[in-house]
Amino acid sequence: MLEPDLDVRQRTRSDAPWVAVVWDDPVNLMSYVTYVFQTYFGFPRQKAERLMRQVNDEGRAVVARGLREEMERHVEAMHGFGLQATVGRDAT
Template sequence: MTMLSPDVDERTSVRADVPWTTVVWDDPVNLMSYVTYVFESYFGFPRAKAERLMHQVDSDGRAVVATGHREEMERHVEAMHGYGLQATVDRAPAA
């Protein structure tokens, strides 16, 4: 049986990398229908959710489309760039 040191907070060590977000930004180039298509095809979102997020990008200038570990969010950002969308990784706000 292993004993943890009393000064180790497991919650901190386990959650140190979580959460991060993938943010998609509005741009003057891509059509709204294309952004919806990307959200549906890449993330597998149902049409209603893809359209809601697309409208959020259009009206607010940005939308958080995924939350998780930094490496996964970086992969999403690279994929969005591959589709021609502007996207960044950002640390999620504290809960």
């Protein structure tokens, strides 16, 4: 006996978490990026500064992990703050 087809959302949804990545850009000040991480994500200053330095030094930083829809909302919010950000699969 064949099982009924799964809903398309269930077939395409991955158990692997997704990430929101913020990329380095030549426009935004490091202090502003730190401010955004603190105000939007609620990160303590030390974590916000560490992530900002990672963006500056390595060119990118993963700022959140979770369901794809949630990461898409975070990326849209980062765009609203003028930061470059993308959604991707978590490689860890």
